[in-house]
Amino acid sequence: MMYNSSHVKVFFLSGLNGTMSNRVVLFSVMLLCYCFIVLVNVVLIVTIILVKNMHEPMYILLCSLCMNGLYGTTGFYPKFLWDLLSPVHVISYSGCLVQAFVVHSFVCSDMSILSVMSYDRYVAICRPLVYHSVMSKKRLLMLVSFSLFTTFCVSATNMILASRLKLCSPYVDRLYCVNLIIVKLACFSADTIVNNIVAYITLIIYVFHGFLIVWSYFYVIKICVNSVENRAKFMQTCVPHLTSLLIFLGTIILDVMHIRYGSTNLPQALKNFIAIEYLVIPSIMNPLVYGFKLTNIRKGILAGITFKIKLLRS
16 A cells, blocks of 8 residues: 555554563663763763863864764664653654654764864874864864765755655654665655665765775874884874774664665564664764773863862862
């Protein structure tokens, strides 16, 4: 039966159908996970904002990465936690489009921020004498603003194109809405041609981001090979960035490959894990990796904790 998208009022999310017997335990675990994500990201963001010697491009970009992590997980967790307590798992048509926009823009923003961070590391290590002039506050603001503007335009275009499709089913075999899933519900493949073209253009845009990262690290590694000082700087600041990048790309590629080519015979629990891992793992790992690796952040957090303890004692 064909459903015209203008008449679809709700989507039915079927990802939780087989796990409701353990929903109290799952709710408790996921609530703790969400609270932990909020805690570690907020602590890092507040530390960077309050400590003046961290008002440098690398830390500002890290702050943006953590804010984006909060943005993306907030687009998923509250609705997911509500579904765990609800007997019916539905989302309104407009709510589905908004959630798809949030998830899409979160992914694109993460890639943009990580690419700017790689360029920042290239300038810091390969051109240290002109670092502060090249990565000035004005230039940094311009790079971040352009990245976010591009992300908004790309994500909004994908959402608008998805909203015009005639749908053959309101049933989403997933825990939440994403553009690819909405497009797969379209009745006629001819209607999705424009969506697919824009999706490939989006892919090309962010592949160029990937080339920028590879280009940056090609020169960074080339410089670091012959310098003990630069190798130490690489281990201190580039390893956390590369770790965040590899975690992000690994989780995204796994989910996209599963949507495009994944088997429908996989256990529902495994499909659910694949669906949410890029929303959960990077948002947890980014503040932890940088918090443990960067000395200034550790000192800032410890100073904040010490100050809080002194206030409580007084």
